[in-house]
Amino acid sequence: MLVILEIVKGMFSQASILVGMIAMVGLIALKKPFANIVSGTLKTIIGWIILSAGATVVSGVTGYLGDLFIAVLNIPNAALPVNEVFSALVQQDAVLGPMVAWVFLGAFIVNILIALLTKWKYIYLTGHVILFNSVLTVAMFSLMPPIASSPLLVIVLSSVITGITMVLFPTLSAPFMEKIIGSKDFVLGHPGTIAYATSGFLGQFVGKKEDDSEKIKFPAWIGFMREPLVAMGFIMLIIFVVISLIGMSKGVNVEEILGSPWWLQCFIQALTFAGGIGVILLGVRSVLAEIVPAFRGISEKIVPNAVPALDCPVVFPYAQNALLLGYLSSIAGGLVVMFIQIASGGALGGVILPSMIVHFFCGGTAGIFGNSTGGWKGAVLGGIINGVMFTFLAGLVYTSLAGLNPAWAGSSFGDTDLGFIGSILGYISTLIK
Amino acid sequence: MIKIGCVCGMGLGSGLLVKMGVNKVLKNAGYKEDTWQCEVLDVSTARQPGIDIYVTTSEFATGLMDTPAKVVTVLNLFNEKEIEKALIPVYKEVLENKKE
Numbered sequence: 001m002l003v004i005l006e007i008v009k010g011m012f013s014q015a016s017i018l019v020g021m022i023a024m025v026g027l028i029a030l031k032k033p034f035a036n037i038v039s040g041t042l043k044t045i046i047g048w049i050i051l052s053a054g055a056t057v058v059s060g061v062t063g064y065l066g067d068l069f070i071a072v073l074n075i076p077n078a079a080l081p082v083n084e085v086f087s088a089l090v091q092q093d094a095v096l097g098p099m100v101a102w103v104f105l106g107a108f109i110v111n112i113l114i115a116l117l118t119k120w121k122y123i124y125l126t127g128h129v130i131l132f133n134s135v136l137t138v139a140m141f142s143l144m145p146p147i148a149s150s151p152l153l154v155i156v157l158s159s160v161i162t163g164i165t166m167v168l169f170p171t172l173s174a175p176f177m178e179k180i181i182g183s184k185d186f187v188l189g190h191p192g193t194i195a196y197a198t199s200g201f202l203g204q205f206v207g208k209k210e211d212d213s214e215k216i217k218f219p220a221w222i223g224f225m226r227e228p229l230v231a232m233g234f235i236m237l238i239i240f241v242v243i244s245l246i247g248m249s250k251g252v253n254v255e256e257i258l259g260s261p262w263w264l265q266c267f268i269q270a271l272t273f274a275g276g277i278g279v280i281l282l283g284v285r286s287v288l289a290e291i292v293p294a295f296r297g298i299s300e301k302i303v304p305n306a307v308p309a310l311d312c313p314v315v316f317p318y319a320q321n322a323l324l325l326g327y328l329s330s331i332a333g334g335l336v337v338m339f340i341q342i343a344s345g346g347a348l349g350g351v352i353l354p355s356m357i358v359h360f361f362c363g364g365t366a367g368i369f370g371n372s373t374g375g376w377k378g379a380v381l382g383g384i385i386n387g388v389m390f391t392f393l394a395g396l397v398y399t400s401l402a403g404l405n406p407a408w409a410g411s412s413f414g415d416t417d418l419g420f421i422g423s424i425l426g427y428i429s430t431l432i433k
Numbered sequence: 434m435i436k437i438g439c440v441c442g443m444g445l446g447s448g449l450l451v452k453m454g455v456n457k458v459l460k461n462a463g464y465k466e467d468t469w470q471c472e473v474l475d476v477s478t479a480r481q482p483g484i485d486i487y488v489t490t491s492e493f494a495t496g497l498m499d500t501p502a503k504v505v506t507v508l509n510l511f512n513e514k515e516i517e518k519a520l521i522p523v524y525k526e527v528l529e530n531k532k533e
Binding site for chain 1: 491
């Protein structure tokens with residue numbers, strides 16, 4: 001008996017196996033054939049393990065980047081907010097990883113309960129965002145000793161908060177989504193909703209929606225910017241080269257940090273980072289492949305009249321130019337705040353470097369929301385709002401996250417809603433420490 | 434076996450939505466489940482040999498147009514009727530070509 005208990009305990013302490021079991025339960029509930037249950041469960045576990053491998057790749061690069069920032073600019077708190085990267089790092093942790101897996105399941109249950117029992121009938125189908133939210137809440141509660149001492153309490157509180165966000169933010173997006181897609185078929189389930197709703201609301205004051213951004217023509221070369229992974233590698237290359245050049249002009253031996261020749265190392269490190277994100281994406285994709293359809297199938301049976309909350313690219317086809325305008329103006333807004341963060345000398349938390357993934361998806365979506373009420377001027381404003389808000393919030397969150405584990409330095413969460421929840425929980429953690 | 438690639442920016446959220454839609458649509462159309470294989474792909478690594486049909490939005494379709502695969506674009510990723518209308522004729526065509 002004791003042996004069996006030990007085996008079960010051992011398995012539950014492995015986040016990958018826990019996530020695999022969530023998938024297995026989902027597949028069994030949907031009465032899938034035995035072969036599908038076995039392969040689906042194994043693929044989910046493999047996905048989680050791939051996630052770890054990707055985290056190892058990117059953390060090497062962020063290490064170099066952090067060393068460069070300290071040696072050249074004396075900035076110890078520079079961070080690149082890529083949710084995928086930070087989540088992959090945290091799930092490697094032996095204590096936090098299994099809790100994240102439990103919250104991933106708990107959040108689904110809370111979401112279904114809210115949809116079943118209240119008038120807010122939204123079911124959140126953006127699986128990776130649920131994972132990010134689970135990581136964020138678990139990380140934040142682990143900073144509060146009175147709560148962190150009980151893993152069960154961390155799991156329950158994190159599940160409740162994550163579950164609430166899965167209904168709250170889609171509700172916030174609903175009135176704007178109706179304007180954009182012309183129906184109530186679905187709402188938005190993406191963690192930049194605070195910026196999107198603000199953009200949609202303020203858009204009407206800066207322009208007319210008749211001045212639609214779809215009338216603008218963009219040059220063809222901008223096309224590569226539409227690939228988030230490539231854009232991410234490109235911006236990392238720029239960051240590495242610029243900091244190295246500043247370092248050399250100051251007489252810092254950057255080749256001592258990066259290896260030689262410095263320019264080749266910059267190139268390799270930047271693209272290694274993009275490659276690492278590619279690996280993480282493959283991992284997340286495998287984790288979600290069985291779990292999200294299972295969640296959808298189960299929720300449709302329990303709450304048949306619910307409205308799905310979907311990932312942000314669902315609005316992309318409705319205003320492609322607004323997407324690009326929002327993307328570019330978000331980068332501009334983010335850079336301005338980054339320089340303010342540098343000038344503040346740590347008073348505003350971390351220095352948040354431009355993360356093209358956040359700028360593309362959140363900035364672009366904010367642009368589309370702004371465009372729906374204020375035309376192209378609204379789109380530009382939307383992007384700026386997103387860039388300013390998320391960069392500012394991510395800086396605040398970084399102050400809390402940086403205390404978690406020195407090995408995770410240089411990485412953080414991006415999107416506004418994550419920044420909003422994170423900075424509130426981070427503030428609470430300073431009160432009850 | 435027909436290989437279908439469901440493409441979005443990162444290959445996480447909306448690609449999976451498309452995949453669920455495609456699987457449902459093909460099943461409803463009466464095709465046997467082991468006659469097609471559906472994969473979620475991100476736009477940067479979507480170009481790979483062996484894919485017969487890409488299903489994506491216009492945003493990500495431009496980079497796939499010069500591949501030998503057929504590209505099906507949809508406006509509303511969640512609308513199964515739209516996926517059905519766009520995909521089924523292309524699917525039939527690919528199926529015919531494979532038989533020859």
